[in-house]
Amino acid sequence: MNEMTNEVIEETLYLNQLSSGLTVAVARRPGFKKVFATFATHYGSIDNTFVIPGTEEPVTVPDGIAHFLEHKMFEKEGGGDVFNDFAALGASSNAYTDYTSTTFLFSSIERAAESLEILLDFVQRPYFTEANVDKEKGIIEQEIRMYLDMPLDRLHSNLMGALYQKHPVRLDIAGSVESIRTITPELLYQCYQTFYHPSNMVVLVVGDVDPESIWRQVERNQDRKGFALQPPISRVFPSEPSAVRVPRVEQKMPVSAPLFLMGYKDTQISGSGEELLRREIAIGLMWQMLLGRGSPLYAELYQSGLINDRFHARYSGGTTFGVSTLGGETLDPCRLESWLVERLPVQELSREDLARLKKKEMGEMIGLFQSPEDLAYAFNNMFFRGIDLLKYIDVLSSITLDEIQQVRDTQLQEQSRAVSLILPVVSNGSKED
Template sequence: MTHRTSPWELIGEMPVRETLESGLEIVVLPKPGLKRTYATYATHYGSIDSHFRPDGSDAVVDVPDGIAHFLEHKMYEKPQGHDVFERFAELGAYTNAYTEYTSTTFLFSATSAVGECIDTLLRLVEEPYFTHDNVEKEKGIIEQEIRMYLDMPGERLRSNLMHALYQKNPVRLDIAGTVESIRTITPDDLYVCYRTFYHPSNMVIFLAGDVNPDAVIGQIADHERTRQLAPHAAIERIYPQEPAAVAQKRVEQRMPVATPLWMMGYKDDRVGLVGRDLLRRDLTISLMWSLLLGPSAPLFNDLYEEGLINERFSAHYSSATTYGLSQMGGETPDPERLEAVLLQRLGSEPLLPRSFERLKRKEIGEFVALFENLEELAFAFTAFHFRGIDLADVPAVLEDISLAEVEQLRQEHLRDSMRATSIVLPLATNR
């Protein structure tokens, strides 16, 4: 019998996977010799999931914008004032959590007491505690966070661009919601979202470190059996149909900045992709931006020499099944000149075969190095997992992408009708 080498074998990593009866997926990546263990417990639930049909219900539920982020915050509050942060600190560990458009992730990083840290992480995520008083208290805390973001020029630049690119897709909305939307959140709203999206069948645990995979999986499985959760139906998420056109071509805002901030984006109307198809499109457009505006690209150097950009200027593509977009930007003394040069050259700048092959080798090298950075590795694994992508497929897909494919996607993606610009100008009328 011919042995078919798996993608993981080709990169020299062998994760151990297990799916429990509850549907919870566990992935343990042994890293012998590493002192630190890093674990994430993530749910396929993010800020865009505000319209859905709960398990066993015929009715569609609409919840306030920002509730996924609010729920993430509230998971750290437990009865009798039990402090989860303090418990992790007692174990010599660090914990944090973050909410994105399509996922919410809880994590710990530890050098010892890994078993106790796993138990604490499980209890953190699996024991919700929402009351009228603690929800009302949290509203004030998150309102301050939202107002802080409203005063940050970089955040306004990006948020204004998202509102300009998208008319209806909830990716246009700030992850934390608005002051007005979070004020309407109730404990019942939080419990509905928790019961719908924090079911094990919608979640994954990823752990990497110098551990015994069977022991880790056994510990989690024993814990999950005590919960005795009933099977969960597939979640029906409801998203509005996004029109092809952008909402606005240009948004300008004045704020206390010394130098104008400029950002331009392209909305991708090719949505609905999953797995390797989504990965291939993501990698292809990302390669395009590295060739056009990476630090060693001729266009980047010309813009830098002219003084239109600094070393922090960047361009990137991001995507999920329900959206995709490119963003580029940074500080510039002359937004109009920068935009004019880019629009003149982005569509015609030569893409050189030698640069392309060198770039692919560099990307594969960075992918291999990713496995030595547990935090970035866990982030990438979770992001790919919920998009139906096997992280280990990245090198093979990268190798298979041709320069002609990059060129084809450049012509398809960089369309004027899908472009919008956001600018933050100094408060003074003269620039």
Template sequence: MLLPKQGFHKTYGLFTTNYGSVDNEFIPIHETEFVRVPDGIAHFLEHKLFEKEDEDVFQKFGRQGASANAFTSFTRTSYLFSGTGQVTENIETLLDFVQSPYFTQESVDKEKGIIGQEIQMYQDEPNWRLFFGMLNNLYPKHPLHIDIAGTEDSIAEITAEDLYLCYHTFYHPSNMNLFIVGNMDVDSILQTIRDNQARKPFEAAVPVKRRFPVESGDDLVKENSITMSVSRPKAIVGLKGLDELPEDGLAKLTYRTSVQLLLQLLFGDESDNYLTMYNDGLVDDSFSFEFNLDRGFHFADFSSDTDEPERFANQIMNILIRADKSTELTKEKFLLAKRRMLGKHLKSLDSLEFIAQQFSGFKFGTATLFDLSKVIDSITLDDVHRVRESFIRPEGLSKFFIYPKET
């Protein structure tokens, strides 16, 4: 997918596979039985693809006036470059290094120490531990609760053969998306991509078969906590989506946007709920909330540093459970929230990096980032009340705390 943006100097390219940290149980290509691979292998594979037998990919991009990076999420892995020139060369480099895996057991074993240090670093990061503590409450069986990088024990099990197995299963072009945005000649770039892919032999596309543990509402952990070296307690409330989502992509995008509007009305900076909690000293500027909807799961989380973590969590839960009677959900406030959301969205489209990252991460069928304006415009207050009724359920709520260690 190519999006020309005349007048911009930079060009961004993202090459994304529909494969992330939760995809650890699947049927490999050419096989018939499910296998279970070590946790963290998608992130490990992302690291190793940059290493080649005879070249340094980062140096090659650098010689071509570009910077490169990659990231792994729960459901995708993306490789990217950004630069102001040599667009054709950078696109070819992006395609070639991702589509030419080179793994040896020696290099894999060396990488284990590097990623092990990264895992230790995140284990010492309180906000990271807070978030995954909440996920462990909401999804105790689903691999969503496992750190994207895995654990030191799980990565110790990874072999070069494991990496090739995952690569050949999930890195087929039929499971991938290439998105280029910026200053470009579309016809020339399109021909470059076609010629590049035509030179490479690809097997026939086979749909990927994944398997995930079955969870019920009874599996959800209502409350948990840990202690860490923090100066103030931290609290987070999670709300697990228990309702079935629409299959249609545009309807799913409408659902997500409606929930985001609902949460903005209830907890946004302009809401009476937020101002009351702030004036009471219950929250400070560390307070945040987010809604995540992706392949196979959706949830919201609300967190803050606070001297009264239990009271904070109970207040958040009360606001959610009593949202049907909330004075925040008025037509006037709703229209204002829609205008703010639309304005923020349109402003963000001036950022090529935002467009590239968001577009590649969309999981809404044929609906894209550029359908969001009309989706926002189409949503009514009744839509917001419908998602409130289906999404906010007491049995989907959980809380997690980090308390300071006693000295």
């Protein structure tokens, strides 16, 4: 077993890779009542073109299939669903899909070992039929329609579609009502076979548990299933031009005021591990220095009435894409945009701000370890990019002002910038009492 420890924040993660290639990680939280566990695969909505093991040519699958597959994993052979198996133990279960991963989870008070067994088994026992796949289409269609009525969701989704010409991150994670109608059990099995191999997955358990016994339990469970080794997955991504598809996209919705989101596509993204982490921290610090709550620019925007206190500026990415997004509700999107474009490249970056924001980041990293859900999200996200979460503090402390200057020069490229707007439509709302 491999222990990763960070002395500064006094936290340890216990990692172990089993013979099937599955990684098991444990974060101990002494005194916590609940055990929270995730079983995640490095497979998300962007992985839509790939080579099925044992074949030669890449295939392209319908948009939204990773999310559809996530829903269908809860189905059991012979009827019934996995929610009931967890419910019998008093555990609750859920799952989520994002651009790069699919995560299954449970939280349990006393019966963590039994719950972990159910988690490992249901994710490794697919059961898709024509009937159960068809039934799910109605449910997911309602989920997609719910998102279509969520202005912030549309704002982000439209921005990604404007920034990216080719990369599948431009598509909605859940796909569309039309694309999911073409999903079949055969397609689901193909995706499952490719991406749910243990070597592409990680188990994380957070709680007042013994790392050694967790690892032994998972190993016993996996040994029973006798997975054959699988070569690395071949994923195909189109090369993305540095220019955006369109610089501006607007949609009208029943909102009270315009919603504004500006994005910069990261055209320099490459590599994995510490190099990627370093860039990500530097870009994150840059946005906090430029537009964080303690920055002069933020105060100026706030006092001029151009933004409210939900305005944000942040960076997020995988290994094949990355975006900076900044925005929120505003009454004057044009003025806000021109103000940002003018000021962001020239605003002075100070050493004092950097030192203070490093303290903030450090406190937030310590806080992360007491929120199992957030810790799991951060850990899985970094694990799939080859990043050691506990290196965060060391890398953070070594970042220099020069690096922040450099990432600003590379990130704020005009040709990689787009704006998404949601504009109010005047509702002819009627009431019938």
